[in-house]
């Protein structure tokens with residue numbers, strides 16, 4: 001069972017973790033959210049500088065909490081792509097340096113494979129094949145995991161990612177950054193059926209997503225309502241928007257699982273933290289008798305434990321080497 005120190009700095013979280021196979025031994029996340037909230041979104045240069053400030057103590061804290069020494073580690077995993085280049089460089093440079101000094105294998109991990117692997121931390125018995133609904137700030141994808149490291153992208157967004165749509169609509173409604181949690185909170189007091197909004201279906205690609213039309217529809221709705229001079233019903237707008245996205249994601253994931261004969265769906269990524277999406281996924285998966293694994297909240301948004309899990313899988317002795 002490989003044990004890996006993992007580092008994640010692709011966007012606005014400086015994170016380090018120690019993972020043994022599918023067990024988290026430590027998981028430290030230093031969020032930059034407050035810093036970027038001032039600007040209404042992630043500022044790449046500031047993110048890189050902040051990673052530089054935090055990286056050493058975050059790694060030290062993860063190692064200390066794991067109570068392991070360097071000789072107990074089988075490798076160092078790090079998010080190599082995709083992400084903000086200045087931000088990625090900080091994590092990769094730290095990982096390369098540690099790998100060199102301590103003579104450990106360096107394992108570059110694709111950030112999306114990391115998100116997918118958060119499902120293995122959520123369900124330690126989980127085995128491929130399964131369908132992964134990966135919904136984050138930069139991606140909305142349906143991925144068939146045929147085996148460890150053997151993935152097929154069967155659905156993707158044609159424009160905005162789901163998280164991007166949440167963030168942009170939150171900004172339209174004056175809710176600040178990050179938009180997903182703000183909309184999730186406000187929508188609790190709104191009526192999800194107040195407004196009918198487009199789900200962005202693409203006729204010849206039933207498993208692809210398009211959320212830019214939805215975002216524009218919210219903008220037009222806001223303009224129309226603002227013209228009446230009445231206070232803007234932001235909770236109703238947020239609830240209708242959120243319900244539209246949840247339906248688009250969940251119904252397409254269910255149809256996709258059926259088409260590809262996948263008995264199991266896993267949902268991962270920042271948007272999988274959304275409360276309505278989680279409820280609706282459980283409801284529809286139960287109706288259709290599809291098994292479901294949803295990443296726990298603390299593993300939905302960016303963290304290094306998921307990168308460590310992907311790294312442990314790839315290490316000699318990891319699952320990627322033992323699967324048929």
Ligand code: KG4
Pocket residue numbers: 011135136137138139162163164166167178179180181184269270271272273274275300301302
């Ligand atoms: O996975 P993640 O942390 O970073 C990327 O890899 O992009 O996802 C961040 C995204 C942001 O767009 C954020 O608004 C969204 O996840 N998010 C949510 C919720 N929590 C975070 N979206 C909807 N509802 C939430 N509760």
Ligand code: ZN
Pocket residue numbers: 111115136137269270301302
């Ligand atoms: Zn992410």
